[in-house]
Amino acid sequence: MPEIWLGYGETEIILDIKYENILKITKPNFESMRYEEIQTAIKDNTIIEQSTLILFITPFQSMLPIINIFHDQLIEMNINSWEICIVSPPFSQRMRHMILDQKSNITRISSNQINDKISTFQNIILVDKLEYDPMFGFAGTHSRLIRKCNPEVMNEIYPTIIGNAPCPGQQTESLKIAMEYTAKTGYQMINVISDKHGIDSLHFENTSQSFLKSTSQFKQKSTVECKNSKSGIFSGETNYNIQRSLGESMNLLWNNIHAISQNGTIILLSENREGIGTGALSRYIDGRLDLSGLNKYNYMQDIEHLNYLQLIKDKYEIIVISTIPQVYLGKLGIRSLPKIKDGLEYLIKKNGKYHKINIIPSSEITSTSISEQL
Numbered sequence: 001m002p003e004i005w006l007g008y009g010e011t012e013i014i015l016d017i018k019y020e021n022i023l024k025i026t027k028p029n030f031e032s033m034r035y036e037e038i039q040t041a042i043k044d045n046t047i048i049e050q051s052t053l054i055l056f057i058t059p060f061q062s063m064l065p066i067i068n069i070f071h072d073q074l075i076e077m078n079i080n081s082w083e084i085c086i087v088s089p090p091f092s093q094r095m096r097h098m099i100l101d102q103k104s105n106i107t108r109i110s111s112n113q114i115n116d117k118i119s120t121f122q123n124i125i126l127v128d129k130l131e132y133d134p135m136f137g138f139a140g141t142h143s144r145l146i147r148k149c150n151p152e153v154m155n156e157i158y159p160t161i162i163g164n165a166p167c168p169g170q171q172t173e174s175l176k177i178a179m180e181y182t183a184k185t186g187y188q189m190i191n192v193i194s195d196k197h198g199i200d201s202l203h204f205e206n207t208s209q210s211f212l213k214s215t216s217q218f219k220q221k222s223t224v225e226c227k228n229s230k231s232g233i234f235s236g237e238t239n240y241n242i243q244r245s246l247g248e249s250m251n252l253l254w255n256n257i258h259a260i261s262q263n264g265t266i267i268l269l270s271e272n273r274e275g276i277g278t279g280a281l282s283r284y285i286d287g288r289l290d291l292s293g294l295n296k297y298n299y300m301q302d303i304e305h306l307n308y309l310q311l312i313k314d315k316y317e318i319i320v321i322s323t324i325p326q327v328y329l330g331k332l333g334i335r336s337l338p339k340i341k342d343g344l345e346y347l348i349k350k351n352g353k354y355h356k357i358n359i360i361p362s363s364e365i366t367s368t369s370i371s372e373q374l
Contacts, residue, residue: 006340006361007196007237008321009244009271010094015233015340015359021348023229023356026259027366028222032198039069045204046125046188048077053121055114056086057144059095059240060129062194067106070125085109085117087148088241089274095240111148124187129194129239130203130218131364134166134254135304136175138215139364141189141205146178151299153181158299166254166308169219169367171212179208193218195365196238223367229358231347232260233340235269236364243270245277246324247302252363254308257316259358259368265317265350267343272322280306285331309333319343 002019005012033041054070056063067084074082085107091099099106109117118124128141135157136143146153157174182189189205191214200221203214236242236252243249249270260266276282279301283289289297294307309332319335321343326336337343348355360366 006235006269008269009273010092013340017344020354021357023358024226026224026226026358026360026368027362028224030195030200035065038065038199041202042069048073049123050079051081051122052079054084054125057126057128059086059088061196061238062199066127083107087111114149126187127190129192132168132255132367134168134251135161137167137170137172140191142178142182142211145182154299161304162295162307165311168255183208219367222365223369225369225371226259226358228261228370230261230264230351232358233267234360234363237362239364242364245274246270246272247277247279247281250305255363256360256368262315265347267319270320270322272324277302285328
């Protein structure tokens with residue numbers, strides 16, 4: 001049996017699967033920049049001055065070289081007023097140890113502190129990791145900044161998605177609206193293409209067109225051809241918060257649901273150490289939100305997932321490997337299993353012992369292009 005490790009929160013679990021049951025391990029092949037190359041790129045393309053804030057909008061596995069390079073540059077230039085911040089819920093033990101091992105002074109802030117933190121500095125550098133996003137098309141500095149700290153713009157965007165299917169990898173109206181807002185800020189922006197092994201490339205954005213160019217390059221690098229399959233196993237492994245809650249994990253599902261044929265089964269690895277979350281999914285499960293009129297609400301966290309779940313109802317079987325009880329997931333039309341072994345056994349039993357499964361270990365940075373139907 002091949003040894004396949006899949007991300008499960010901040011750890012990995014092994015998938016014991018026979019060769020004959022693997023359709024493909026679908027993942028992009030990124031390159032890795034040397035530290036000196038990252039250092040040169042940052043020094044040549046960013047402006048450092050007094051009152052500088054380096055703000056990482058998402059914690060990701062390959063961010064440490066960037067943090068250390070900025071720290072050294074700030075010290076070398078004798079900048080007195082500066083701060084390096086990461087937007088994140090409370091750090092897990094693993095991430096806390098990783099941060100403490102660094103020479104840099106790093107501050108964690110929550111999403112509702114972003115605007116106040118930015119207002120205390122004059123020179124703002126935003127850093128984020130490019131990923132796919134079913135609502136915006138792409139996740140990066142523009143879309144995540146709007147998601148995290150501008151509810152008015154999210155309310156403007158929300159009507160554009162109601163009744164529409166997920167659109168990862170597309171230049172969406174949602175992204176256009178987000179970029180129109182962020183273009184007014186004057187912030188320096190760095191969007192990073194990376195996997196868990198390293199940084200493939202850095203993209204320094206100063207206009208909307210330069211961001212669109214970086215997303216095109218990201219899509220070119222991360223698109224993988226595969227055959228359509230009756231089943232798939234999806235996970236995420238390059239973003240520390242990608243499986244923090246069910247809402248975060250659902251993006252992994254929507255990003256590549258098109259790789260699975262209708263009436264097929266998708267197994268989603270979703271650790272969910274914060275459970276379902278505190279947004280629309282939780283409100284719906286508690287009976288405090290009505291699916292019959294989603295367009296009557298303002299945007300709230302995770303409400304897009306209810307829209308997508310309605311659209312795929314009866315078209316796919318969704319199974320989540322999670323500790324969330326079935327009594328809750330069942331209200332969303334999702335089945336829960338405790339172990340990946342249980343999920344694999346179910347797929348083989350349902351489809352036959354020679355059934356082939358599409359395995360997507362990092363759905364957040366993978367775009368599947370279907371070559372033929374099975």
